[in-house]
Amino acid sequence: MQSFVDIMGLISIIAIPLLVLFIIVYGVVKKVKIYEAFVEGAKEGFNVGVRIIPYLVAMLVAIGIFRAGGAMEILGNLLSPVTRLIGMPPEALPMAFIRPLSGSGSLGVMSEIIKSHGPDSLIGRMVSVMMGSSETTFYVLAVYFGAVGITKGRQAVLAGIIVDAAAVLISVWLVNLVFG
Amino acid sequence: MLNYIWLGLIVIGIAVAVYGDVSDISAHKYHNGETDIVELKLASDSARITPNQPLPCTVFYRRTEALKNESNSTIVHTSTFSGAPTEPQKAELLLSNTTDGTLHIFLNDKAPPLWNGRLKAQKSSDYLSARIHLTTDSGATAIGANLSFDAVSFVNLNSVTNDGIIKYAKTAVELAIGLIGIMALWLGLMKIAEQSGLTASLARLLRPIMTRLFPDVPADHPAMGAMIMNISANMLGLANAATPLGLKAMEELNKLNRKMGTATDAMCTFLVINTSNVQLIPATVIAIRAAAGSRNPTEILGPVLIATFTTLIIGVVTVKLLAKLPFFRKQLEPEGQG
Numbered sequence: 001m002q003s004f005v006d007i008m009g010l011i012s013i014i015a016i017p018l019l020v021l022f023i024i025v026y027g028v029v030k031k032v033k034i035y036e037a038f039v040e041g042a043k044e045g046f047n048v049g050v051r052i053i054p055y056l057v058a059m060l061v062a063i064g065i066f067r068a069g070g071a072m073e074i075l076g077n078l079l080s081p082v083t084r085l086i087g088m089p090p091e092a093l094p095m096a097f098i099r100p101l102s103g104s105g106s107l108g109v110m111s112e113i114i115k116s117h118g119p120d121s122l123i124g125r126m127v128s129v130m131m132g133s134s135e136t137t138f139y140v141l142a143v144y145f146g147a148v149g150i151t152k153g154r155q156a157v158l159a160g161i162i163v164d165a166a167a168v169l170i171s172v173w174l175v176n177l178v179f180g
Numbered sequence: 181m182l183n184y185i186w187l188g189l190i191v192i193g194i195a196v197a198v199y200g201d202v203s204d205i206s207a208h209k210y211h212n213g214e215t216d217i218v219e220l221k222l223a224s225d226s227a228r229i230t231p232n233q234p235l236p237c238t239v240f241y242r243r244t245e246a247l248k249n250e251s252n253s254t255i256v257h258t259s260t261f262s263g264a265p266t267e268p269q270k271a272e273l274l275l276s277n278t279t280d281g282t283l284h285i286f287l288n289d290k291a292p293p294l295w296n297g298r299l300k301a302q303k304s305s306d307y308l309s310a311r312i313h314l315t316t317d318s319g320a321t322a323i324g325a326n327l328s329f330d331a332v333s334f335v336n337l338n339s340v341t342n343d344g345i346i347k348y349a350k351t352a353v354e355l356a357i358g359l360i361g362i363m364a365l366w367l368g369l370m371k372i373a374e375q376s377g378l379t380a381s382l383a384r385l386l387r388p389i390m391t392r393l394f395p396d397v398p399a400d401h402p403a404m405g406a407m408i409m410n411i412s413a414n415m416l417g418l419a420n421a422a423t424p425l426g427l428k429a430m431e432e433l434n435k436l437n438r439k440m441g442t443a444t445d446a447m448c449t450f451l452v453i454n455t456s457n458v459q460l461i462p463a464t465v466i467a468i469r470a471a472a473g474s475r476n477p478t479e480i481l482g483p484v485l486i487a488t489f490t491t492l493i494i495g496v497v498t499v500k501l502l503a504k505l506p507f508f509r510k511q512l513e514p515e516g517q518g
Contacts, residue, residue, distance in 0.1 A: 027378075041368040045365070048431075056355060062185075065189065070200050114468060114469065119474035125483075131465050148437075151441055151442075155499055166495075
């Protein structure tokens with residue numbers, strides 16, 4: 001299995017250089033003025049980066065307040081009867097809450113749980129699957145909508161939350177089924 | 181909806197912080213105004229206590245009590261220490277005269293919970309700082325001392341201000357600025373791919389799927405190519421490339437938007453695909469598991485793939501069904517006067 005990990009590592013190392021090379025060579029073959037085209041496209045980078053700042057500040061500060069005040073622990077205590085019902089260890093609950101809110105936060109929680117319970121424990125596998133199968137929804141919403149100045153997210157917000165909840169439930173169910 | 185989530189996060193966050201602080205105060209959690217009785221042992225027997233010279237020592241916590249007498253100098257404790265003995269903690273003693281000064285305590289993981297709590301509240305340094313008053317003769321091997329601490333209160337609200345508001349406002353800008361370079365790179369490459377017809381031919385390849393997912397977007401619109409590039413980058417786990425490509429796709433989609441500031445159906449579907457994290461190999465997770473010494477770090481691959489594709493399908497179906505609701509339909513209509 002170690003060789004599989006090595007191959008994955010190799011792929012993630014060569015993927016970007018290969019992709020860059022492929023795009024440029026394809027451009028040359030199709031007689032595109034690659035340098036001019038690149039610079040013309042890249043000009044936009046600064047504007048996009050600056051444009052998302054207000055949206056990102058709004059979203060991250062709200063998430064920061066929520067986390068720093070200790071709301072995560074209280075929610076965990078409140079919901080522990082529900083999680084026991086679906087076969088989810090209460091220690092895994094913080095992961096379910098932090099996953100859609102903060103990428104670095106959920107990475108921290110996952111590493112913490114894996115360190116204290118072991119990577120091959122049921123709960124260690126559960127947080128691994130949760131981490132791998134869902135995304136930092138609120139960050140994605142803020143950045144993507146922010147880039148084009150959208151404040152009314154319509155059904156995307158609700159659907160995003162439903163996807164997160166589904167990811168947690170399916171992860172718990174699958175891990176209990178496969179490893180339980 | 182974003183309005184309510186924003187409001188909810190902030191109001192709940194602050195309310196919980198206030199509740200936690202008030203219950204800390206009423207439970208007298210940090211024993212403010214009380215004195216810790218401790219026992220000191222100097223690191224070396226030959227050392228003598230001299231004012232204004234930092235001296236390494238170990239400190240044993242005994243008990244906490246409310247000493248009635250305001251002036252510390254009249255309290256004399258005998259060298260018999262009551263209270264349960266605790267693990268020694270490393271410390272550094274710095275006296276300003278023969279009996280009074282400061283003590284910096286370097287807590288280990290067996291430190292008394294009260295001290296750990298105070299250290300966390302103090303947050304500025306990696307040692308706990310206390311005012312010390314020696315109560316027995318400094319010549320003895322075990323020196324009795326009283327410690328008093330700065331009052332600790334509103335830990336949670338302080339944390340909301342410093343860790344929540346100030347730190348995250350800074351983080352947001354750092355994230356955005358950090359994105360500029362990588363954004364410029366991929367937008368430049370996208371321009372080459374666009375002019376060479378690469379994105380268009382990719383879009384043609386996946387046309388049957390894309391036109392069903394995004395019926396409002398013309399099949400040969402540049403948005404299609406950008407979205408395919410973004411989804412492919414996500415699948416390959418190239419997060420650095422996926423975000424710039426995704427933002428490019430959002431810009432293209434926004435050109436089809438008839439009501440600026442409001443998301444179109446296509447944008448919502450595209451976002452939900454992005455939030456369900458379609459990646460073939462969760463490389464970060466596998467790396468963390470391998471680093472933690474897992475016997476089989478990749479064993480979670482199967483469940484992750486099943487979970488991620490199930491949630492993708494659930495997400496796409498949900499977002500399409502929600503789009504049919506009159507509540508969301510109405511938001512697309514042009515606003516009337518007033």
